[in-house]
Amino acid sequence: MTKYVGKNIPRLDGYDKATGRGLYTTDIYLPHMLHAAVLRSPYAHAKVISVDVSEAEKMEGVVAIATKDNTPRTYFNATASMFLTNLPDKPVLDQQIFSDVVRYIGDEVAAVAAETEAIAKEALKKIKVVYEELPAVYNVDDAMKDGAPQVQPDFSPGNNVCGGVVKIRYGDAEANWDKGEVFAETKVYMQRIKQAQLETHGAVADYNPKGHLKVYSTTQTPYPAKMILATIFDMPASNVHVKNPPYVGGGFGVRIGLSAKAEAIASALSILAKRPVKYIYSRSEDFLTSDSRHEGYIVSKISAMKDGTFVALDTRAYMNTGAYATLGVELAGVTGANGTSGAYRFPNIHYDGYVIYTNQETAGAFRGFGAPQGAFALETCVDQLAKQLGRDPLDLRLQNALRDGDEWWFPYPITSCKLMDCLKEAAKSIGWDEKRGKKQTGTIRRGVGIGCGTHVSNGAPFCLDYNAAFMRIEVDGSLLVSSAVPEIGPGSTTGLLQIAADAVGVPMENARFAFGDTDVAPFDVGSHASRTLYSAGYLLVRLAVDLREQIFEWAGKFLDVDPSTLDLVDGQIVSKCDAAEPHIEPTPLSYLAHQAHLRAKQFVVSGCKAPTNSPPFHAHAAEVEVDMETGMIKVLKLAAAHDVGVAVNPILVEGQIESGLIMGLGYALREEMTYQEGKGFYNDSYHKYMLPTMDETPEMESIIVEGFDPDGPFGVKGVGECGMIPTAPAIVGAVEDAIGIRFYEIPLTPGRVLKKIKEVYGD
Amino acid sequence: MKERLVTTVNGRRIERYVDPSMRLVDFLRDELLLTGTKIGCKQGECGACTIIMNGTAVLSCIMPVMKAMDAEILTIEGLEKDGKLHPIQDEFIKGGAIQCGFCTPGFIMGAKALLDENPSPTSEEVREELSGHICRCTGYKKIEDAVLKAAERLREEKDD
Ligand code: FES
Numbered sequence: 035m036t037k038y039v040g041k042n043i044p045r046l047d048g049y050d051k052a053t054g055r056g057l058y059t060t061d062i063y064l065p066h067m068l069h070a071a072v073l074r075s076p077y078a079h080a081k082v083i084s085v086d087v088s089e090a091e092k093m094e095g096v097v098a099i100a101t102k103d104n105t106p107r108t109y110f111n112a113t114a115s116m117f118l119t120n121l122p123d124k125p126v127l128d129q130q131i132f133s134d135v136v137r138y139i140g141d142e143v144a145a146v147a148a149e150t151e152a153i154a155k156e157a158l159k160k161i162k163v164v165y166e167e168l169p170a171v172y173n174v175d176d177a178m179k180d181g182a183p184q185v186q187p188d189f190s191p192g193n194n195v196c197g198g199v200v201k202i203r204y205g206d207a208e209a210n211w212d213k214g215e216v217f218a219e220t221k222v223y224m225q226r227i228k229q230a231q232l233e234t235h236g237a238v239a240d241y242n243p244k245g246h247l248k249v250y251s252t253t254q255t256p257y258p259a260k261m262i263l264a265t266i267f268d269m270p271a272s273n274v275h276v277k278n279p280p281y282v283g284g285g286f287g288v289r290i291g292l293s294a295k296a297e298a299i300a301s302a303l304s305i306l307a308k309r310p311v312k313y314i315y316s317r318s319e320d321f322l323t324s325d326s327r328h329e330g331y332i333v334s335k336i337s338a339m340k341d342g343t344f345v346a347l348d349t350r351a352y353m354n355t356g357a358y359a360t361l362g363v364e365l366a367g368v369t370g371a372n373g374t375s376g377a378y379r380f381p382n383i384h385y386d387g388y389v390i391y392t393n394q395e396t397a398g399a400f401r402g403f404g405a406p407q408g409a410f411a412l413e414t415c416v417d418q419l420a421k422q423l424g425r426d427p428l429d430l431r432l433q434n435a436l437r438d439g440d441e442w443w444f445p446y447p448i449t450s451c452k453l454m455d456c457l458k459e460a461a462k463s464i465g466w467d468e469k470r471g472k473k474q475t476g477t478i479r480r481g482v483g484i485g486c487g488t489h490v491s492n493g494a495p496f497c498l499d500y501n502a503a504f505m506r507i508e509v510d511g512s513l514l515v516s517s518a519v520p521e522i523g524p525g526s527t528t529g530l531l532q533i534a535a536d537a538v539g540v541p542m543e544n545a546r547f548a549f550g551d552t553d554v555a556p557f558d559v560g561s562h563a564s565r566t567l568y569s570a571g572y573l574l575v576r577l578a579v580d581l582r583e584q585i586f587e588w589a590g591k592f593l594d595v596d597p598s599t600l601d602l603v604d605g606q607i608v609s610k611c612d613a614a615e616p617h618i619e620p621t622p623l624s625y626l627a628h629q630a631h632l633r634a635k636q637f638v639v640s641g642c643k644a645p646t647n648s649p650p651f652h653a654h655a656a657e658v659e660v661d662m663e664t665g666m667i668k669v670l671k672l673a674a675a676h677d678v679g680v681a682v683n684p685i686l687v688e689g690q691i692e693s694g695l696i697m698g699l700g701y702a703l704r705e706e707m708t709y710q711e712g713k714g715f716y717n718d719s720y721h722k723y724m725l726p727t728m729d730e731t732p733e734m735e736s737i738i739v740e741g742f743d744p745d746g747p748f749g750v751k752g753v754g755e756c757g758m759i760p761t762a763p764a765i766v767g768a769v770e771d772a773i774g775i776r777f778y779e780i781p782l783t784p785g786r787v788l789k790k791i792k793e794v795y796g797d
Numbered sequence: 798m799k800e801r802l803v804t805t806v807n808g809r810r811i812e813r814y815v816d817p818s819m820r821l822v823d824f825l826r827d828e829l830l831l832t833g834t835k836i837g838c839k840q841g842e843c844g845a846c847t848i849i850m851n852g853t854a855v856l857s858c859i860m861p862v863m864k865a866m867d868a869e870i871l872t873i874e875g876l877e878k879d880g881k882l883h884p885i886q887d888e889f890i891k892g893g894a895i896q897c898g899f900c901t902p903g904f905i906m907g908a909k910a911l912l913d914e915n916p917s918p919t920s921e922e923v924r925e926e927l928s929g930h931i932c933r934c935t936g937y938k939k940i941e942d943a944v945l946k947a948a949e950r951l952r953e954e955k956d957d
């Protein structure tokens with residue numbers, strides 16, 4: 035019986051956040067602090083011949099100006115992939131703080147630190163830059179042509195393929211292809227979208243000339259950020275301290291590693307100025323100059339038997355990764371793995387993923403990490419196959435869905451799988467049987483659709499998953515848990531403390547969590563890959579066993595009883611229920627800990643242990659309404675059934691699912707970064723980027739399918755990204771059910787929908 | 798040239814000489830260090846900087862500071878009274894309406910202004926009124942529920 039796991043404990047940071055007390059990077063004001071502004075390239079591709087700062091330097095209030103001429107030229111990768119890539123793979127290190135070539139509109143050229151932000155911005159206007167424009171390339175197909183302009187000639191010589199082609203082979207798709215009797219093929223296009231987290235990227239760097247660098251940061255991975263900075267500035271990592279303040283205003287993958295270049299630029303300026311420097315991205319900088327989701331296209335082919343059994347899957351993905359690699363290569367792996375080939379029984383798989391450099395804003399990690407793209411491609415093809423076979427799409431999925439005990443190609447087993455239940459529950463909630471396949475004629479037509487998928491509970495074994503933590507019983511008997519996980523929003527720090535309190539046997543009120551800070555907490559890779567609760571929790575549960583043992587051993591001596599008869603329940607040392615009588619008087623841990631401290635004994639455990647991986651599964655169903663006259667689509671309901679093992683805190687789990695649902699709705703229907711040649715992306719503000727708002731929220735039902743994962747702590751699996759993955763497939767499927775038109779390109783904007791309606795039905 | 802500004806913030810009279818070109822949000826955050834009011838865009842497009850001025854919700858990021866002259870301003874820091882959370886704050890915490898929390902102060906202030914004016918809003922009215930606030934984390938559902946629950950509690954408190 036758990037006291038906290040499984041309960042809707044109000045999140046521990048709720049009070050701070052609801053009262054305005056909670057600090058974020060933008061709330062850090064240090065004595066003597068300067069403010070930064072950054073000069074960015076107006077060209078998509080150009081050589082930077084010279085940067086003349088002499089006029090700007092003379093301005094009153096300008097303290098330091100950083101350019102390629104006075105900052106380190108070290109090559110790095112601004113994301114955690116720089117340190118998490120497993121051998122023999124190597125991370126692509128293709129970024130510099132400022133370089134001789136600018137590769138997209140918005141690329142960094144210089145930065146100013148001044149007494150006020152206004153002065154810093156004014157000074158930018160006085161910096162004279164001489165550029166020599168180079169030919170540029172903007173999309174995957176052009177970039178792959180012979181003789182295309184080279185975006186990163188040093189890192190993809192002769193072509194624009196970033197990091198090489200990502201290949202997945204399982205069984206033998208080629209040899210077995212013709213064993214199938216029915217063949218479906220689809221090609222889908224997906225747009226670039228932006229994380230648009232509410233807190234823009236930012237950092238406050240405080241360099242001490244004695245050689246210590248402290249950085250308040252919006253990173254979702256403090257330790258990797260620390261290591262990247264140490265490399266850039268050639269400092270011992272131990273002299274670099276990265277700290278969330280402790281809160282971070284959202285992440286969604288965009289700050290795995292550095293927060294764009296905020297930390298690097300603020301640090302470079304602080305080193306030059308020898309004063310603290312604050313650099314907060316404007317909303318427009320955030321939109322235009324930090325990683326986005328990859329746009330691109332995917333061709334999927336399924337070979338199947340006439341009875342619907344899948345024989346083989348062939349997928350080719352072409353993704354626009356923009357000017358720099360960041361996490362593009364890893365992402366193409368996940369697109370092929372979890373995205374396209376993780377939810378069904380495919381005995382033969384062939385996947386090639388091409389990540390292509392272009393002269394656009396970089397694409398990198400964004401909730402789902404390539405899986406939403408992969409799922410949209412695959413689910414479109416599954417729907418297509420269902421149509422060819424004359425089968426109900428739900429039925430075909432149920433026939434081929436993975437289930438407990440199945441083998442698959444991943445280097446870790448399917449530890450638990452309730453995908454069938456997810457599909458059935460989602461379908462039931464949406465009213466599949468009554469609603470699907472109703473021919474309609476009016477102006478407003480309704481339909482239902484379904485999609486499913488899988489994801490990960492951490493990055494392993496595709497990239498390193500490393501977590502260290504310590505737990506200590508303080509002199510007052512309280513529990514201190516320390517691990518450098520961040521709190522970017524999901525409530526991981528609350529969930530982890532629920533796990534720790536239950537595992538150790540102390541009241542949660544007497545437990546505290548030191549997180550998000552590389553000086554107070556041991557190495558953890560941070561928040562990504564839906565891993566935090568699963569991975570860090572996995573370790574805490576194991577550490578708790580050791581901690582309890584230490585306590586019992588000492589308590590045994592102190593109380594003069596056999597340690598093996600002792601238990602720790604709710605902060606009291608007691609005899610185990612089944613221990614022989616007489617039972618001891620319950621002894622408060624606070625008393626015991628104090629006595630132990632007086633006798634120079636501390637209860638402390640520290641360790642590092644990474645789990646393998648446990649795949650979560652999920653299915654979403656959507657009901658939509660399409661207006662045949664305007665092309666407007668209204669989502670009436672989204673039903674999301676998730677197999678996340680045990681929900682440590684159901685309300686927080688629902689929060690993750692609902693969050694992903696609305697993001698998925700935006701992806702399917704409206705969000706889109708639009709490129710204008712010569713100008714860059716049009717969407718430089720919330721106003722120009724159509725995020726879903728409150729008035730459009732459909733009815734949502736999150737169904738947590740009861741499960742238990744044998745590897746997860748208390749049965750937990752990852753959930754953070756899952757809500758995003760099968761949403762677009764479900765909505766696009768529902769639109770087809772409503773109006774008989776299949777869309778192979780998202781988002782389904784009214785213009786795009788109306789055009790198709792006119793093509794098919796006439797004016 | 799600095800100008801003299803007299804205003805009341807969270808019940809406290811403030812007198813300062815300020816740069817009149819400043820926006821109110823910068824005055825609150827940079828000068829008064831009331832950093833609970835957040836900046837999500839500084840263009841009047843996200844609602845994160847919402848405060849209550851003379852009883853109405855306003856976007857402090859596009860409000861010139863001198864508009865605060867002789868005004869009564871309430872920011873998120875002024876909502877908790879005598880160690881007791883306002884029911885909206887409480888319901889946001891209990892109902893899972895907070896994730897990263899960056900939109901939260903703005904949402905709570907927007908909701909307060911709404912409920913002050915309309916103590917019994919329908920679901921549609923809440924959605925309509927608060928649709929100028931962006932939240933990228935929650936999916937909005939739990940925020941809507943929290944506001945409706947808080948409204949109910951406030952009505953009950955009034956009846957008592
Ligand atoms: S910060 Fe004022 S509306 Fe966004």
Ligand code: FES
Pocket residue numbers: 232283284523894895896897898899900901931932933934935
């Ligand atoms: S809670 Fe993060 S933006 Fe609303």
